[in-house]
Amino acid sequence: AQTVTQSQPEMSVQEAETVTLSCTYDTSESDYYLFWYKQPPSRQMILVIRQEAYKQQNATENRFSVNFQKAAKSFSLKISDSQLGDAAMYFCAYSPTGNQFYFGTGTSLTVIP
């Protein structure tokens, strides 16, 4: 069974500092997709970054980057130069095909001014 684990229910970071959110997943597939979504209090789920498992290079999107370790089934999100607007719930998600999505339980990120 595919599962996604986020072991940090809550994290905090000082504004302008860097924070890493962890995610591990379990799968027997070799090709799949991984995602980080952000859900601010407005509750809209916003795609932060995505990674295709067949690509060895870690995805980056401006201040957001991932550390994808396929053998370890680990997919952590690094947020650099944290901003107040980064405060939200962050969900890690796995999908083998783009249809069935499996979400982790989320990490609540607080940004301290």
Added chain:
Amino acid sequence: SAVISQKPSRDICQRGTSLTIQCQVDSQVTMMFWYRQQPGQSLTLIATANQGSEATYESGFVIDKFPISRPNLTFSTLTVSNMSPEDSSIYLCSGRGGTNMYQETQYFGPGTRLLVL
């Protein structure tokens, strides 16, 4: 990214009644999905909305309780029937990316917050 809208954005309903949530997506989306997010929890897939045919439900969700329609490519409805307080949740619609988008990515609507008294 896809433009996905939902209405209503929130509602308060009496137990035993039904509520229909509408989801409109732009033409670039291929597949559509409905999720439930209970307070403080993660997302659970209810069903895949299939155009012109019956939705595909996940384990634990049934058509009688959550009838879904998708009469065309860009529109779907989810009805929460015979509601009880346990149905109080956020209901989210999503669309899978199509042309000119990440095609293995789901894009989400703003959600409908439902409170059942």
